[in-house]
Amino acid sequence: MSPDKTLADKAYRKLRAEILDGHLGAGQKLKLEALAKDCAVGMSPLREALARLQGDHLVVSEGQRGFWVAPLPLDEIDDVSRVRAMLETEALSASIAKGGSAWERRVKEAFERLSQFEEGMPSPGTERPAALLNAWEERNHAFHAALVSGSGSPCLTRLCEQLYQQSERYRRVSRMVSGGRRNVHEEHVAIFRAALERQTLKACRLVEDHILRTAEQIRLAMSLNELPDA
C-alpha cells in the first residue's frame, strides 16, 4: 500500500528525500546511470522523476548536458524566508478570520502531535539521530500547514507549501533544526495560543519572527560551515 503507484513515483520520492536530506549536495552533477542503479529503475522512470523534480526547483537541467541538484545560493535564504513570512502571515490572518471548527481541530491535532514530540526531545545542543529529525520535521511541517489551512484560498495554501519546502531544504542542508539557544517549542506554543485565541496581529507577528529567526540561524550555520552553495 505504498504511495508509489509507479516506478517513476518511487524514484521521485527517493531522489527528493536524498536532496532534502543533503545526501545529494547542492550543485552536484547527477549521473543518470548510477542513479538508475541506486533507485533500481530504468532510464525512463528516472528521467520522468527528474523532470518532476525540476518543477519543484530541486533539480536543474541544461540542454543536452545532463542534470544537477539545484544550487542553494547562500544569499537567497533571506529572500525566500521574507517571502515565505509574507505568505504565511497572509494565510494565517485569513485562516483566523475565516477558519471554522474544522480548521481549529486540524491546528489542535497538529499542535498536539508536534508538542508531545518536542517535549520528549533531547535538549538543544545534544546530538540527535537523523530519524528523530525526520520525525520532527514531518510534525513541524504538518503544524505549519494546518495553521494556514483555513484561509479558503487554495492558491495561497499551495504557495505556502512550496516555500516551506524551499526553506526546509536550507534548514536540512545546514544540518540544524532548532540548534542554538532558541526554544523553538515555546515559539510554537505561543503561535498556537495566539492563533486559537484569534489574536490576528499577535499570531502573525509571532510567525514572522519565527520564520525570520530560523533564517538567521540557518544563514549563520551555513556561513560558518562554509557549506557548498553552488
Added chain:
Amino acid sequence: MSPDKTLADKAYRKLRAEILDGHLGAGQKLKLEALAKDCAVGMSPLREALARLQGDHLVVSEGQRGFWVAPLPLDEIDDVSRVRAMLETEALSASIAKGGSAWERRVKEAFERLSQFEEGMPSPGTERPAALLNAWEERNHAFHAALVSGSGSPCLTRLCEQLYQQSERYRRVSRMVSGGRRNVHEEHVAIFRAALERQTLKACRLVEDHILRTAEQIRLAMSLNELPDA
C-alpha cells in the same frame, strides 16, 4: 537556433502552447499515443514533457491511469487573482523603492513595445485574429514582468511569473484579452506613469485594480459561456 535543444523541449513547448491557447480544453484526457504522433516524438520525450507540465500545474496525472489537462475551476479565478495582486503589488513597491536605472530602462522598453502595439490594435469589440492576440499577450507579459523585475527578490519574481501564467490561462480560455468597455491601454499608461514617478501607493492600487478588474471580466465571460471548468 530554436530554443528546443531536445525533443522533450519541443513537445513541452508545443503542449504548453496548446493548453494555454485552449486548444486542449481544461480537464481533457490526454491520449499519449495521439499526442506523440502530433508532436512527432516518441513516448519518452512526451512523457518527460508531461512531467514538466505537471510541475507547472498545467497537467495532472493519476497513478497509472494517465494524464489530463489541469482543470480550471471557475471559483478559483478570484482566488488566483487576489493572490497575484498581492504578490505583484508587493514586488512593484519593492521595485519602485530599490529599482535602479536598469529597472527603469526595462520598464520603459517593455512599455514602449506594448504601447505601440496597443495603439495599432483594432478597437475593442472587433474580431481579432489569434496571431494578434498572441503577440499582444507576449508584450503584456513582458510589461508586467518588467514592472516587478526590480524587487531584488528572485523568489518573489518567480512567484509573480508563476501566477501570471495561471491567470493567463483563464484569460485565454475565456477567449478574451481586453473585451468590454475597458480601455486596458489607458490602465497600462497610468501604471507606467505612476511607477516611473515613484508613486508607490498609486501604482500599487492601479495594478491591483487592473488585475482584479480583469478577473471580474473573465469570470463574467466564463459564466456566460458556460465553458468547461473541470
Added chain:
DNA sequence: GATAGTCAAAATATCGAAAATTTCAACGCC
C-alpha cells in the same frame, strides 16, 4: 609556446517493442 582541429570515450537522449495495469462490456448468479 599557444591555438585550432580531430578523434575516441563517455554520457545523454531517443526510439520501438514488450510487460503490466486499467477499463468496460458481456455474462452468470443471487
Added chain:
DNA sequence: GGCGTTGAAATTTTCGATATTTTGACTATC
C-alpha cells in the same frame, strides 16, 4: 432487476538497445 465476476481491448508504463551529443585529450600547425 441489481450486483459481482470474467476476459478481452485499450492504455499506460517500462526496459534495453541505438543514435546523438558532449567532453577532453592528443596532435599538428602557426
